[in-house]
Amino acid sequence: MNAQDIRAAVRRLARDVAERAKAAGAGRDLAIVGIRRGGVFLAQRLRAELARELGAEPPLGTMDIALYRDDVDQKGAAPVVGPTDIRFPVQGKTILLVDDVLYTGRTVRAALDELVDFGRPRRVWLAVLVDRGGRELPIAADFSGGRIEVKEGEDVQVRLVEGGAAEDAVVVKPGRGT
Amino acid sequence: MIGRHKHCIALADYSREELLEVLDLAVSMKEVLQRPIKKVPSLRGKTVVNLFFEASTRTRSSFEIAAKILSADALNWTSSSSSVTKGETLVDTARNLEAMRPDVLVIRHAAGGAPKLVADHVACSVVSAGDGAHEHPSQGLLDCFTLREKLGTLEGKTIAIVGDISHSRVARSDLFAMTKLGAKVRFCGPPTMIPAGAETLGATVHYGLREAVEGADAVVMLRIQHERIGDPLIPNTREYSKLWGLNQKKAAEWLKPGCVILHPGPINRGVELAPEVADGPRSVILDQVQNGVAVRMAILYLLAGGSPPDGAAAAAKA
Amino acid sequence: MSDVLFIEGGRVIDPASGTDGVRTVVVRDGKIAEVAERVERPRDARAVDARGRWVTPGFLDLHVHLREPGQEYKETVATGTRAAVAGGFTAVCAMPNTNPVNDDTAVTELVLARAAAAGLARVYPVGAISKGSKGEELAEYGELKAAGCVALSDDGKPVMSASLMRRALEYAKAFGLPLTVHEEDLHLVGKGVMHEGAAATRLGLKGIPAAAEEVMILRDLALLELTGGRLHVAHLSTAGGVRAVRDAKRRGLRVTAEVTPHHLALTDEDVAASGYSTDFKMNPPLRSAEDVRAVREALADGTIDAIATDHAPHSPVEKDVEYDAAANGIVGLETAFPVCLALARQGVLSEKRLVEALTVGPARAFGLPGGALARGAAADVAILDPAAEWVLDPARLHSKGKNTPWKGRRLAGRCSMTIVGGRIVHEEGRAER
Numbered sequence: 001m002n003a004q005d006i007r008a009a010v011r012r013l014a015r016d017v018a019e020r021a022k023a024a025g026a027g028r029d030l031a032i033v034g035i036r037r038g039g040v041f042l043a044q045r046l047r048a049e050l051a052r053e054l055g056a057e058p059p060l061g062t063m064d065i066a067l068y069r070d071d072v073d074q075k076g077a078a079p080v081v082g083p084t085d086i087r088f089p090v091q092g093k094t095i096l097l098v099d100d101v102l103y104t105g106r107t108v109r110a111a112l113d114e115l116v117d118f119g120r121p122r123r124v125w126l127a128v129l130v131d132r133g134g135r136e137l138p139i140a141a142d143f144s145g146g147r148i149e150v151k152e153g154e155d156v157q158v159r160l161v162e163g164g165a166a167e168d169a170v171v172v173k174p175g176r177g178t
Numbered sequence: 179m180i181g182r183h184k185h186c187i188a189l190a191d192y193s194r195e196e197l198l199e200v201l202d203l204a205v206s207m208k209e210v211l212q213r214p215i216k217k218v219p220s221l222r223g224k225t226v227v228n229l230f231f232e233a234s235t236r237t238r239s240s241f242e243i244a245a246k247i248l249s250a251d252a253l254n255w256t257s258s259s260s261s262v263t264k265g266e267t268l269v270d271t272a273r274n275l276e277a278m279r280p281d282v283l284v285i286r287h288a289a290g291g292a293p294k295l296v297a298d299h300v301a302c303s304v305v306s307a308g309d310g311a312h313e314h315p316s317q318g319l320l321d322c323f324t325l326r327e328k329l330g331t332l333e334g335k336t337i338a339i340v341g342d343i344s345h346s347r348v349a350r351s352d353l354f355a356m357t358k359l360g361a362k363v364r365f366c367g368p369p370t371m372i373p374a375g376a377e378t379l380g381a382t383v384h385y386g387l388r389e390a391v392e393g394a395d396a397v398v399m400l401r402i403q404h405e406r407i408g409d410p411l412i413p414n415t416r417e418y419s420k421l422w423g424l425n426q427k428k429a430a431e432w433l434k435p436g437c438v439i440l441h442p443g444p445i446n447r448g449v450e451l452a453p454e455v456a457d458g459p460r461s462v463i464l465d466q467v468q469n470g471v472a473v474r475m476a477i478l479y480l481l482a483g484g485s486p487p488d489g490a491a492a493a494a495k496a
Numbered sequence: 497m498s499d500v501l502f503i504e505g506g507r508v509i510d511p512a513s514g515t516d517g518v519r520t521v522v523v524r525d526g527k528i529a530e531v532a533e534r535v536e537r538p539r540d541a542r543a544v545d546a547r548g549r550w551v552t553p554g555f556l557d558l559h560v561h562l563r564e565p566g567q568e569y570k571e572t573v574a575t576g577t578r579a580a581v582a583g584g585f586t587a588v589c590a591m592p593n594t595n596p597v598n599d600d601t602a603v604t605e606l607v608l609a610r611a612a613a614a615g616l617a618r619v620y621p622v623g624a625i626s627k628g629s630k631g632e633e634l635a636e637y638g639e640l641k642a643a644g645c646v647a648l649s650d651d652g653k654p655v656m657s658a659s660l661m662r663r664a665l666e667y668a669k670a671f672g673l674p675l676t677v678h679e680e681d682l683h684l685v686g687k688g689v690m691h692e693g694a695a696a697t698r699l700g701l702k703g704i705p706a707a708a709e710e711v712m713i714l715r716d717l718a719l720l721e722l723t724g725g726r727l728h729v730a731h732l733s734t735a736g737g738v739r740a741v742r743d744a745k746r747r748g749l750r751v752t753a754e755v756t757p758h759h760l761a762l763t764d765e766d767v768a769a770s771g772y773s774t775d776f777k778m779n780p781p782l783r784s785a786e787d788v789r790a791v792r793e794a795l796a797d798g799t800i801d802a803i804a805t806d807h808a809p810h811s812p813v814e815k816d817v818e819y820d821a822a823a824n825g826i827v828g829l830e831t832a833f834p835v836c837l838a839l840a841r842q843g844v845l846s847e848k849r850l851v852e853a854l855t856v857g858p859a860r861a862f863g864l865p866g867g868a869l870a871r872g873a874a875a876d877v878a879i880l881d882p883a884a885e886w887v888l889d890p891a892r893l894h895s896k897g898k899n900t901p902w903k904g905r906r907l908a909g910r911c912s913m914t915i916v917g918g919r920i921v922h923e924e925g926r927a928e929r
Contacts, residue, residue, distance in 0.1 A: 064206065067218040067248075067479075077179055078220075078483030081206045117215040190698065268818055289818035290700035291772030310820065312700025347700055374703055375694025409686050 001146065003168040006129065006160075009145030010042070013127055014049030016143050017096060020125075021054070026094040029122065030058040035065060035111050036082050038100035041162040042129055046098060058096075061086035068110035090119035100158035102128040105139030130170055132156045148172070180480045185304040187293045188313045190354040197355055200476050201323050207479070208472035210247065221250035224482045227280040229272065229296075230307065231257040231287045236443060237307050237316075240467070241284050244474035250482065253280070272296040281482040285309070290347075303481040311345050317442050318351025320473040322359060324466050325396055328438050333360035338390045339381075340366040340422060341400025341450060342411065344373040348442045352398060353381055366390035367422060370411040387422050391432050398440045399424060399450045415449045425452035429460065438462045500524050501915065502537050506546025506879060510553060511852035512868035521551055523875040526918035531869050546879050549912055550847075553855040553869050554586025554617075554876035557829065558676065558754055558862060559651070559730055559804035562588075562619070565606055566595025571809040571896045573610035573619060576829075579807070579895035580617040581922040583829040584854075584911035586876035587618040587866055588807075589676075592629065593652040599624035599635040604643035616921045618876070620646040620864060625664050625675060631655055634667055641671045647862055649676045651730060654712055656682060661716060665725035674726040674752070674862055677716060679737070680780065684708035689820055691781040695764040699772065701819060704781055710736035717744045720751060728861055729753040731806050733780040735790035742799045752861040754804035755791050757828060757835040760844070762901065763788055774815045774822035775901045778808065795853060796845045802858035803850075805832050809897020827897040834909035835902070837882055875918040884910040884924075 001009070021027050030050070034043025040062050051057040064082040097111055108126060115121065127143040132150055150156060153175025159165035180186060181196035189197070210218055226245040228238050238254060245252040255275065266274075272283065282303045285293045290310035297304040308314040322332060329335055337356055343349045343365045353363050363381045365372060376383050384390035391397050402418055412418045424439070433439075439451075439460045447453050456463065501523035508519040508531060515531065522530040522541070537543065557580065563571040571579075573590070580588050590607055592598035598607065604621045611619035623640030627633045629650040637648065648668060655661045655677065668675055685708050690696050692703025713729060717740055720727045729741060732753045744751050758778070763785050767776045776782060794800040808825025815822050832854070840850045859867030866876050885908050890898035914922035 067206075067210070067220040069220075076484055078479055081203055081479070083206050084209055113219070117217065118213060267816075269816060287818065289820035291820075292818040294772055295818050310700050311702075344697075350698075350700060373697040374692045374705075375697045378694040379698060 001170040006168045018053035031093045032096045033061045035099040039098040041160045043098040059088040065110040068114045095121045095124045102131045105137040187306045194358045204472045204476040207475040219249045221248035224250040224281040226282045228254045229285045240470045276300040313351045314347040318355040320470040323469045335361045335395040337396045338364040338394040339398045342371040426454045500541040502541035503544040506549045506551035508551045509851045510869040512856040550880040554878045555584045555854040556858040557588045558858045560588040560807045562590045574614040577616035579829040581914040582894045584878035586916045589620045591651045592624045597629045601643040622647045625650040651678045665723040674728045676728040679712035680708045691764040695768040706734040709734045713737045713740045727751045733759045738790045738794040752801045754802040772819045779824040801861045803853040834907035837909035877915040879913040881912045
């Protein structure tokens with residue numbers, strides 16, 4: 001995907017989310033949580049688009065899932081923990097979890113566990129820019145910018161200008177092993 | 179591991195980067211303390227054992243809470259209820275506990291060097307909760323965390339530490355950490371309470387309270403023991419309080435705006451701190467307590483989160 | 497075994513006679529028969545090749561703890577004298593802080609009997625200054641001398657009462673016995689466990705100020721002047737103490753002093769660097785760099801008369817504990833020569849002075865025989881290899897005590913052979929236990 005594709009995908013995602021939210025009567029109760037680190041800038045872009053679609057800016061939070069990982073026993077040193085910043089009440093809200101790439105589903109599993117420790121949401125939707133398949137848990141994206149077929153061991157990276165890239169791009173890197 | 183350290187025993191051994199690693203992580207840990215559900219699963223299945231040979235409800239509870247928030251199991255072992263009173267040596271006690279496979283041993287002991295002695299004989303990580311007059315690393319770290327929060331940074335700041343420096347492990351840990359993070363430290367107290375070679379450690383020494391706290395960005399008040407049998411360092415606490423105690427008047431007249439007051443607790447109200455000052459607007463003592471849990475969570479997470487390096491357990495046993 | 501030993505090719509260093517050069521030493525019937533440049537080898541002699549080695553009088557240690565009677569699990573007279581001869585020592589003075597304290601004939605005779613049975617180094621017992629070393633009543637010096645004691649000490653403790661110390665100095669005059677004193681004011685020592693200074697502050701350990709030693713030395717020198725007795729300062733470790741002794745000698749007082757190899761070689765910073773290792777804990781503690789400089793100068797210029805090890809074996813029960821709780825003391829008989837030789841190589845003292853401080857220096861301080869390779873004297877000889885390099889494996893020490901700061905270190909200098917009264921009692925390379 002190139003920069004144009006990404007911009008279009010984000011707009012499309014925002015439209016679909018807004019439509020579904022309005023249909024469910026949740027236009028006022030929507031809140032966005034970007035999963036660190038890849039989902040943060042994406043969540044910010046979605047929020048800007050959703051503000052246009054819904055007429056009001058939904059609250060935005062970020063979440064670091066390091067403390068909830070399930071692979072701590074294999075990692076060696078304890079994973080580095082970044083900041084989690086959720087300042088709105090989660091109880092009763094429609095939460096839109098945002099991440100850049102959906103792969104095994106374990107990150108989203110950790111994010112769900114962490115999210116419910118903040119309160120009981122009304123419902124949780126998952127929006128991702130890229131779905132690369134390879135699920136290891138029964139997790140599915142409610143909104144996806146597109147599917148990519150890659151070989152096992154290959155790495156899918158989403159680079160955005162907010163993160164310092166020259167231009168937006170989705171890049172596939174050859175395998176560096178498991 | 180914290181940097182290259184398997185244990186958390188002495189801040190004198192930590193580099194500036196290693197100190198910052200703990201402080202930065204403690205920020206995230208503090209955020210967990212603000213959540214409605216104060217629990218994360220990171221240390222699930224791990225065991226933290228508190229081995230306290232000196233009475234201390236506050237520090238022990240702080241470590242216990244920190245462990246539990248991280249979903250670890252916490253066990254308390256106090257010397258009065260153990261075989262130590264029957265004459266079992268420190269090493270034997272630690273080895274017996276270790277046979278039950280804890281992941282972290284938190285030790286407080288009256289003899290300097292005791293945590294190191296234990297660390298040399300067990301395979302798990304050891305955290306010192308205070309050894310004699312040597313160090314109290316988690317206290318030093320939480321003091322730095324609190325100051326960083328209140329002052330923005332420690333770089334270029336002046337901190338005065340007042341009290342019985344010679345017997346204070348908090349003073350030493352504070353000194354080692356604060357100077358590494360760029361602060362200037364002043365020691366203040368009666369000459370009998372200033373240890374030999376204090377200047378060579380990097381602090382300036384002041385006998386007068388006023389000169390020590392004027393211009394300081396923060397003041398750490400230490401607890402004065404009411405009596406020290408056999409080797410009295412001051413005539414009595416009355417004179418000490420008059421000359422080195424901080425009351426409302428002195429705080430108002432000598433402390434610059436924005437200067438904060440810390441105390442490791444428990445406070446001797448009326449001796450080193452007047453009640454109005456302890457409870458006043460400059461006091462960050464209660465912040466210290468909360469930050470203490472966050473800092474201890476960070477320490478436990480860094481030492482026990484993740485898997486041990488391959489073969490480390492077996493090698494340490496050999 | 498032949499009665500005649502023909503020790504040839506070695507560098508004979510005999511400070512008592514001023515000899516320092518290649519000589520042949522002939523031992524016959526337990527005595528030194530000849531020390532000369534060209535000697536014909538007697539037909540029945542056993543030849544000892546001492547090429548590349550030093551041949552010196554056997555070392556004399558004024559300060560050793562043999563722990564028997566009462567603490568045989570730490571050391572016995574047999575194992576202690578075995579360690580002594582392995583280190584080149586042919587005679588040791590056994591301190592009285594045994595259990596019971598050596599304040600009477602019975603204990604003195606027991607120590608001598610054990611020494612005779614072991615048949616290794618000579619043992620000169622030191623009797624107590626006060627009954628039970630309690631610092632209250634004088635012990636029976638006449639009895640002790642008659643039984644074989646060569647000096648008096650309450651070592652391990654100071655004599656805190658100035659009046660008792662005065663009477664002890666006076667009473668001992670009748671018997672010509674020197675008092676060898678452990679100098680520290682216990683009130684200043686308090687609960688201290690290492691030298692008071694920056695290192696102790698960093699480690700958070702209670703300090704013992706140098707003044708604790710100095711005030712006691714000054715007190716006892718004043719008492720010495722008052723009484724006219726004989727005083728020997730044990731394990732002198734401070735610059736202030738050195739100043740006091742130097743001044744007293746200049747004024748003609750009968751005072752002598754000893755220093756340990758560890759106080760010449762290590763400082764309080766070494767305690768810090770060791771990470772609270774109790775192998776660095778002893779009393780007096782390892783001092784500051786300035787104190788070490790002072791005792792080195794004092795040894796070189798004669799203010800200090802002798803090197804004495806203060807060999808203090810302990811078992812792991814006393815040492816494998818936290819620093820505050822550990823017993824004081826390290827073993828020293830088997831490390832004295834390499835440690836002091838290293839100092840000589842650094843230029844701290846000459847090789848001749850080194851040998852002097854281990855032989856005739858201590859002999860003169862206590863008025864003991866030996867310390868010289870004089871014709872007709874008992875054949876107590878040490879043959880040392882100054883070039884031998886070895887790694888200290890505590891399991892291979894002859895002493896029961898393994899508490900030494902040089903554990904695992906590479907050392908240079910070793911005793912190859914030790915002869916007591918003409919008998920070879922130690923030979924390096926011969927496996928024997």
